[in-house]
Structure formats: C-alpha cells, structure tokens
Amino acid sequence: LIASCCAVSSQSQVEFRAIGGPGLEQGEVVVPHATGAFLVGISKLPESEVVRGYIAHFDADLEHDWSTLLPHGDPLELVVDAWESEPGVASILTQRLDVADGYQAAIHRVDSTGAWLGSFEPIVQGGFRPSKHVDWVGSSWIVGTRSGHPTAYNIDEETWLNWGNEPGAYDQIHDADIRNNQLIAVGTRT
Secondary structure (H helix, E strand, O other), rough: EEEEEEOOOOOOOOEEEOOOOOOOEEEEEEEEEEEEEEEEEEOOOOOOOOEEEEEEEEEEOOOOOEEEEEEOOOOEEEEEEEEEEOEEEEEEEEEEEEEEOOEEEEEEEEEOOEEEEEEEEEOOOEEEEEEEEEEEEOOOEEEEEEEOOEEEEEOOOOEEEEOOOOOEEEOEEEEEEEEEEEEEEEEEEE
C-alpha cells in the first residue's frame, strides 16, 4: 500500500510514505480525519487464495501508526468503499464472496486507535454486490447490484430500493454519487 501527500508552500514539497507486507497489496480508499488518515485496501499473502481487507493508519504528520487486517470470515473479501462515519471512525464497505449465498455486503468499523467497533451485514437473498456508500435524503445508503438489477440499501431504515428490471438485461452498478438530492448511478448492462 502506498500513501502520498502533496503540500504547496513557497518551496513546493512532496512527501511520500509507503508501507507493505510480503504479499500483493492494493490501496483502494483514503479516509482523512481531523488527526490523521486511514488507508484502506486489500491484501493477499503469497501462496494463499485468501484476499482480505487491510487498514493502515497515519497520524497528522503522515507517520504510520498501525496496520491491521479485517476480521477473517470468507476467502474473498474486497474493499469497495470507506468513509468517516463519525469523527475518527472509519466505516469500511466490503464485498464478500460467500459460498452458499454469493456476493454479500459487510461494513466494518474501526477507530483511529485501531479498536474494532463491530461489523454489520445486511441480510440479502440472492446476493448483493455493493459499489458505493452515499448519504441521500437524510439517510446512509449502499448502492450496488442485486440479482442483476441496480439496488440501493438504506442502512438507517433497513429498506431496499430496486430499479431497472429490463427483461433479459443484467445490470451492474460500479459507482454512485448524489447531486441536487438525486441519486446518480453508473454501471454496465449486458
């Protein structure tokens, strides 16, 4: 995983920080907060088929504080998004491949000291491939794909919103954003 920061001053300066282990590591999301930043990505150890989420924390001077792996459950868990859910707390959205139920979403929470604050998995029939977290119409949502259709899950109210349903089409959402109180999602259709 690599973290870099640029600071503009009278003498332009670029600072570079890198951390890593012996396997394949890929950074996905940087979550800044008042006293530092979380770098969230994935890690795969050599000669292993297990892919897990990885979190590194940096202090305000970009010095590495700590690193940890997400709690292990399924052999494949990809980080898809992360955000500061409250001051100094990162929420990490992952996509797990469960052998029995297909893709599922999970949200893990950790604070800036490295303390785990728990995990949450929405109950889904038919699999759910999360893509993005958004705040929309006063609630926290996960946007993604469920059973080949665009879907949003309201975390606060535990409700689902589905759209699309074109006969014979398979949709997959890759990204989402909110503009003028409107949910905009982009993806592919087969």
